[in-house]
Amino acid sequence: xxxxxxxxTATEKARDAERARDELRNALKAAGVKLPSLGLxxxxxxxxxxxxxxxxxxxxxxxxxxxxxxxxxxxxxRRQGAGA
Numbered sequence: 637x638x639x640x641x642x643x644x645t646a647t648e649k650a651r652d653a654e655r656a657r658d659e660l661r662n663a664l665k666a667a668g669v670k671l672p673s674l675g676l677x678x679x680x681x682x683x684x685x686x687x688x689x690x691x692x693x694x695x696x697x698x699x700x701x702x703x704x705x706x707x708x709x710x711x712x713x714r715r716q717g718a719g720a
Contacts, residue, residue, distance in 0.1 A: 649688035650681045657690050667706040
């Protein structure tokens with residue numbers, strides 16, 4: 637983590653992004669969802685001003701629906717089949 641007044645180095649940003657990716661992977665796993673392509677966007681981790689983005693990747697329709705289901709509030713009408 638960066639301290640006040642100091643910017644993260646590219647390595648620190650990449651490590652932070654790896655930790656965030658792992659946290660997300662673990663939370664999704666606990667919810668019964670696996671994003672097969674979850675990883676770091678390598679291109680965003682390089683260059684003079686790296687962003688260290690997390691690539692959520694691609695998934696099939698069943699995985700997208702499972703992810704949507706765990707993200708919806710419990711009382712959401714769409715989860716119960718009503719509405720569009």
